[in-house]
Amino acid sequence: MKDYVIEIDSLTKTYQTGKTDFKALNTVTLKIKKGDFVAIMGPSGSGKSTLMNIIGCLDRPTSGTVIIDGENISTVSDNELAEIRGRKIGFIFQKFNLVSTMTALKNIALPMVFLGGTRADRDQRAAELLGKVGLTNWATHLPSELSGGQQQRIAIARALSNNPSIILADEPTGNLDTKTGEQIMKLLVALNKEGKTILLVTHAIALKRFTNRVVNMLDGKISEKK
């Protein structure tokens, strides 16, 4: 049991669209082991984004239980949810989503700001991570001064800053050219080798080869193939 970092049981998420209910997720049960590199694939509207949002503690289930690294997120308050999100989840977005008014270093340090700690510690940790993604010389640059690939590296460093147990990457190569995308994927593989559990949401079948498990989704249900 303790090997599972994500335990989802009979998860249902219903959205009200007008007068009809729309089941984005329909009794999904899924367990993900610590250290897995999982691709979640499926067409638009299959429910993969909704699943991602719930695992990422951005949204709550309508019914069912979701346990993230030992915490049952169905029953916690908004603040606790934010706390779990900050500590246990690292997000990587398709559009990088760096804060445009902050330098690369400050962007990396931002998740630590919300958890407290001294500025010196944060800046030191951010500088380490900047080195890890190979952008030490870009610390004081604003996102607008960086290339897409560089921005995504900064975003990965930011995702690592609170040393989370899970990294959620939502189409991380979607806005990058093939070559740069490849480099980003290799960086994720390296992180996976260091023990991070990575969930990759993607359309791109080509990315399957980087992962060790594929979860296919269709109409709010999982159709898993090895």
Place this chain on the structure above:
Amino acid sequence: MITDIFVMALAAMKSYKVRTFLTLIGVIIGVASVIMVTTAGGSVSSFVAEQFNVFNPTGMVIGTGTGGDTPQLSMRSVVFTTNDVEKIQNLPSIKAVAPVGIVPLNKILKRDGFLKWESRPGETMYASTPDLLTIFNLDLEEGTMFEEGKNEVIISKNVAEIFGQDKPLQVGDTIYLRRVDGKTLTAKVVGILKESKTTTMLGAMGNPGIICPIKPYYSTYFGSNAGTILKRVVAYTVLLAEATDTKHVQDAQNQILKYLDSGGSDASKYKDQSLDFVVITQQYILVRIEQVVNVIRVYITAIALISLLIGAIGIANIMFATVTERTREIGTMMAIGAKRRDILQLFLYQSMIIGLLGGLLGCITGASGSWFVVDLLNRSIQNLGGAIATGTINVIYAPEWFLIASIVGILIGVAAGVLPARKAAKMDPVEALRYE
């Protein structure tokens, strides 16, 4: 962590410099107006208090002009005879009367050596009696008062220096006064006036540079309206009077007007039909100053309130725009662990900083603007009662209002920021992240 979020708010504002500045303007004007109105009010209050000390509160000017609620002296007609002076002197509430005759001078001359003369353009000279000084609280710095019928004058410090600061006229010097009718009269300087903070009611007629006895300097057959005088009677443009005490100023005023308007007075015969008799008391001047100030105060307060309101709306507006524009960043921050409270603080700080900056800049603007307001007040006072001038109002700042205004700035910033910041904090992270 609070300071970290504060720093983030500052950084965000730095990248929106123009927007921040434009938003500031409304707050700046509002706060500046508050500072101006309080500074002007304080300056005037202390001025009025000072005037009550310096003025003779029982003093008044009698003349012709336009009456009514805001009487104005015209200073054009020579109507009051010696007979009138005596009659007014005998009114029950009157302590003293001093006639004032205007003696326009062409030149002031001084002998420099045996055959050389030094000449200066003429000042306006007032012919009166020694009571003039008591009525206006003017003192002599040195020398004595002139004697009626002698060729003696007293002069102000300014006049003493007209031949040069290095060789001022001294008590005992003799000068030569050439009147506009061409006649030159010798005059011995017997006294020099102490400088006064207020130039008194005589101010707008021209500072009393030279004051002389009526004989031998003043006669009625020169001057502006000489034609209306049938006989060679001595007549004056204005009279100065003093009531028996401060409680009887109003009585004295009524008695004088009653006498002058009765038809029994000489003045009523010589007076132009279109003109009224006017009595302006020193008290009235102070009351008028306060009235003017109150009008200005009401206007500026209205401006202050309106600008502060507009400033607040401006801040709210710009904060809503900023929140909407940064929706995806808000979603991102929530995703990486920001609590709703953090987001709320981030935007509240921004609007608070705008308010604070606006407050501080408003204080600076208001401090400078106060000079203009007080200048405006000084101009209004110069025009009060036509010929009447008083001293000048000095700018006196009220430090506590700078503090209050800055705090008001911050409060407005926070109040205006509450709704936008709540909007940001209440966002659903999933939707915020999806925002394009």
